[in-house]
Amino acid sequence: MYGIFSYDIGSPRVGYKHGQQILDLEIVGLLGFFKDLGFDPAVFARPALNQFIALGKPIWQAVGERIRHLLSDDESALNDVRAQVLIHEDRARLHLPVRIGDYTDFYAGIYHAENVGRMFRPNGEPLLPNYRHLPVAYHGRASSIVVSGTPIRRPSGQMSGVDGQPVFGPSQALDFELEVGLIIGKSNPLGEPVPIAEAEDYIFGITLFNDWSARDIQRWEYQPLGPFLGKNFGSSLSAWVVPLIDLEPFRVAGPVQEPTPLPYLQTARDGHFDLQVEVALRPLDGDEMIISRTNTRHLYWSFAQMVAHHTVNGCNLNIGDVLATGTISGPDPGGYGSLLELSWNGNRPLRLSDGSQRTFLQDGDTVTLRGWGNKNGVRIDLDEVTGSILPVFRPAKHPQAIQ
C-alpha cells in the first residue's frame, strides 16, 4: 500500500506500508535501490503520489516487485539500512495520498439504491428506470476530502420544518457511507472516451472511502439537481492506496446484469473483487462495535464500467481523481452500508456497547471502515478510514456581543 507520510521534522514523502512499518521510499530511492528501473526516484520525495503514478503501469509493477523483494524475509539487502528506511507507523503522520483534481461519486450499490427507493418512494418501484442501464453518478466536492483520522465537523443547514417551511440548524441526521474510492492512474484527453477493454488501465488503486452525509439537509435541497451541502462538508479517504494489480487474486464475477447493458459497458472479463468490508462505531465513552459487514462484490457495476461510462461522452479523467463507488450494502440488514439503512430511516435504533441508542451519529462518535481480501491463502489489507464527529461550528463572538 502506498501513501504519503512524514515523521520528525521531515517533509511529506511517499511510503509503502508493510504491516506496522512504513518503508520510506524517498530514502530507499536515494540509496539506489531503484536505480536500474529507469525512473527518477525523486517522485518519492513529493507530497502526493501523483508524480509516481504518472510514471505508468510498467513502473508501478516494477516498483511493486522490487519492494516485495526488498521486504521479503530471505532478502538481506536492506539489513544495514533497516533503521534508516523502516519507520513504525506510530511515529508517522499521515497525509492525503493524492492531489485530487475531481471527485465523482457513483451509486453502484444496488441493495443501497433499492433500500433508499423503498424508504422514499414506498409506492413505486425501488429502482428508477435508468438504474440497470447505466452507473448513475454525480460530481462531489474535491476540496473537502480529508485523510483518515481527520475529525468531521457536524454541518448546519436548511432542512424541512413542520409546516413545510424550512428551518436552520445543526444536522440531526448525520450519517456515514461505506464506499471504496478508485484512484485514477492515467489521463485521457478531453473528447476521447476510454474503451471498456482498457478501462482498468486507468485505475492506479483503491482506498476505503467514507462519504459522510447529512440526510436532513440532503432531503430538502436535492431536487432537482442532486446532493450538494448534504455531502460536501467532508469526505474521508484512507491514507493508503492498494494497487489494483495487487487485487488480482480476489477477482470474481459480479452480479448477472439483466438487461444486458449497452455495448460500451460490456466486457468479457470478470470485473468485480471479493473484498470484505466492515463498519465499526465507537461512542465517545464506549467500546467499538461492528455494525455492518459486507463485500465489494455486491456492487452492481464494476470499476471498469464506471470508468468507461464516465468517459463515454469524452469527459477527461486526470491522475489522482477519485471515483467512489457509492454506498456498498449487502442483501441482508447486517450488511447495510449506512445508518439510514441500518436504522431504516431512524425507525429502528441500534443499541451500542455503552447501552445508548443510535439512529444517526452523535458528537464524539467515531466511525471506522476496514477492508481486506482473504482467499486461497492470500491475504491483502485495505487498511482503514476513520473519523470522529466534532460539535457544530460556533463562530467566535463579536466584541460587541461580549458587552
Place this chain on the structure above:
Amino acid sequence: MYGIFSYDIGSPRVGYKHGQQILDLEIVGLLGFFKDLGFDPAVFARPALNQFIALGKPIWQAVGERIRHLLSDDESALNDVRAQVLIHEDRARLHLPVRIGDYTDFYAGIYHAENVGRMFRPNGEPLLPNYRHLPVAYHGRASSIVVSGTPIRRPSGQMSGVDGQPVFGPSQALDFELEVGLIIGKSNPLGEPVPIAEAEDYIFGITLFNDWSARDIQRWEYQPLGPFLGKNFGSSLSAWVVPLIDLEPFRVAGPVQEPTPLPYLQTARDGHFDLQVEVALRPLDGDEMIISRTNTRHLYWSFAQMVAHHTVNGCNLNIGDVLATGTISGPDPGGYGSLLELSWNGNRPLRLSDGSQRTFLQDGDTVTLRGWGNKNGVRIDLDEVTGSILPVFRPAKHPQAIQ
C-alpha cells in the same frame, strides 16, 4: 480585465486587457512599476492568476489603480516601453485564467427554472418547494472547463429510446447555457462558514461562462442524483476576469425575495449587478445572429448569497474555484438563456441567417456569449466566451478493421 496570455515563444503569464491591447504585467513588474506596492511581481510570471489573487483584496485594488494610472492618456511613464509591454490581442494566445480546484453550478436564474419546470412538469408548480428558500446548486466537473475559443466535441451517450429502452449515439439535443462564473478570491477553512456580510470579499471577479449541455443525455441520467454526462463533456470560461470591485457602478437591488430567506441569506446591501448579456449563434457558412439578450439582474439569488449558502455547512472554497450562476434567462422569450427554452424543447425552431432552422446545435455552429455594463456614462466590457461544435469523436480504426 486580468487573464493569462502568451505570444511568440514566451511562456504564459498574466496580462491586463485594455481595448485591443494586452498589458504584459510580467514585464511591467520587471520594469519596477509595482515596486512600491509591497509584493513580489513574480506572481505575474505564473501561468494562472491564483498566486496574484492570493495576495488579497488590498493588493488587487492597488494594482488595479496603478494599471489604470499607467494606461491613462495623460500618463507618460509607459511611453518609452510601450512597444515592450503592450501586445495587440491578435498576437496573443489565451489560456485558462485560473487553476480551478472545484466548480459549482447554481440554478439562480428563476425564469430559467420556471421555464424548465413548465416544460417537464406541466401539471405541477413550475418551481419546486425549495427554490425560493435556498440557491439550488450541484457540483460540476472542473477538468473539462476550457478557455474561450476551444472547440467543443459533440458528446455521445445513452438516451431514452422509443420503447423505454435506452439507445446509444451522438447527442441530438446539444445546447448552450448563458451563465456568469464567479472566480473565488479567498479561501475559508474547512468547517468554517463565510457570513453573508463578508461573502463578496471571497469573490475576485467574474467571467462569462457557457455550460454546454446535452439535454437528451441529461434527461435519461439525472434521476435521482442530478446532471452528470449531460454536462461534463465541456464548459467554456472567458479568458478575461473582470474584478468584482470594478462592478460597483453597476450594483443594483435584485428581485424582491418572497418569502424572506433564512437569516444566513439575508443582507441589507444590494447584491445584484446591472450587466447586459447576449448570445450570438453563427452557423458554419452563415452570419452571426443575436438570439438572446438579457441582464444578470434577473438572477434570483445574489453572488453573496451563493457564497454564504455554499459555505454554511462548512464547505471550504479555494482561490480559483468557479461558482457559476446557472442559466440566466429574462422574463421574455427574447431573453431566454438556452436553446431548450428558446425553441421550447424543440417545438419552436429558430430561423438563422442562412435560412436554416435550429432547435439544438449542429456541428459547425459557433456560440458566443458577450456582456457589458453601461450606466451613467461608465462602461465596462465583460469580453466574450465562444466555442464551435466539432463532430462526434470517431476512434481511429484498428488495423484489422482496415483489411
